[in-house]
Amino acid sequence: MNNLLETYVNELENVETVGQFESFIGRLNEMMQQEEFEFEIIQNVRAKAKYYDNKFSNASTIENMIKAKENLIFYLKYILNDKYAKPLKDTQNCLEGYLKNFYLFLEAFKEVKPDKRATLTTENLDAIQIKNEYDLQHLLYAVLKPLYNDIRKEVTEDSGRGSVRSDIKIPSLNSIVEAKCTRKSMSLKKLTEELEADIVHYKADFIYFYIYDKEKLIKDKQNFEAYFSKEFDGKKVIAIILQPVTM
CATH class of the missing domain: 3.40.1350 (Trna Endonuclease; Chain: A, domain 1)
Known part of the structure; x- marks a missing residue:
């Protein structure tokens, strides 16, 4: 599972647009459910992926998405390093x-x-x-x-x-x-x-x-x-x- 999750982290690092991010999050959630990740991890991933969609400013929306992306990458790497890789x-x-x-x-x-x-x-x-x-x-x-x-x-x-x-x-x-x-x-x-x-x-x-x-x-x-x-x-x-x- 750690190898699979690492592939998703590498893909997330190359995400640049809101559309790419939304598509990625959908596939990530689906994978985690299929692979039966712990419920707490799935919930945390969903929380980290949330960002404010500013209807009046695309630039602001993208900035919010980038912050969510960075937070999510940090969390997924934490899972890889501490929860799966070491034990x-x-x-x-x-x-x-x-x-x-x-x-x-x-x-x-x-x-x-x-x-x-x-x-x-x-x-x-x-x-x-x-x-x-x-x-x-x-x-x-x-x-x-x-x-x-x-x-x-x-x-x-x-x-x-x-x-x-x-x-x-x-x-x-x-x-x-x-x-x-x-x-x-x-x-x-x-x-x-x-x-x-x-x-x-x-x-x-x-x-x-x-x-x-x-x-x-x-x-x-x-x-x-x-x-x-x-x-x-x-x-x-x-x-x-x-x-x-x-x-």
Whole structure:
């Protein structure tokens, strides 16, 4: 989100006329709503963008608009520097660490027996299983939602080579979380090809692959994770593999 907002700041700095400013403000408000910026930020942007339209003096109107423009630029740069840019690294580390420990949630949710006074039963929990990527995506989205308010599921975007749909997108981190679940009809070659294609098509600074390898296709888990956990064409890729144990 910070990269997108920086693009708008650069555009605003080149605005010179009242018409350009009004058009820009409309697009800025629309973008912020689509990207689910905090309500307080959207309200502040609207307040900073207001200026007095002097019906008797175009020069005065332009002067008022320029002041509003300068105030808005200052505020948007403040957001970039203090709200998004500085915490980004720590927040990314938090997301990566949480995904790497996602199995702890599954373990606690599925394997710890409910109290006998609970209405949930072991039979209820046993009925919840990860059988495909949609099941995994649903659980990942649910546990990440409290951490990232702007998280979105199944986001379709234009890659420049056609439309692509990401499983989970977190705009504030410019990150994508892609859920992969191996199946009996899938080969290791097919899984690798899917990952490589996703890296090419997705537009994000960070791409996380969460691979639920229930069919144990990946024989060398450590090397597989290491191969895909690096930078590809300016995108930071992190692969996390969970191979459930069946007793």
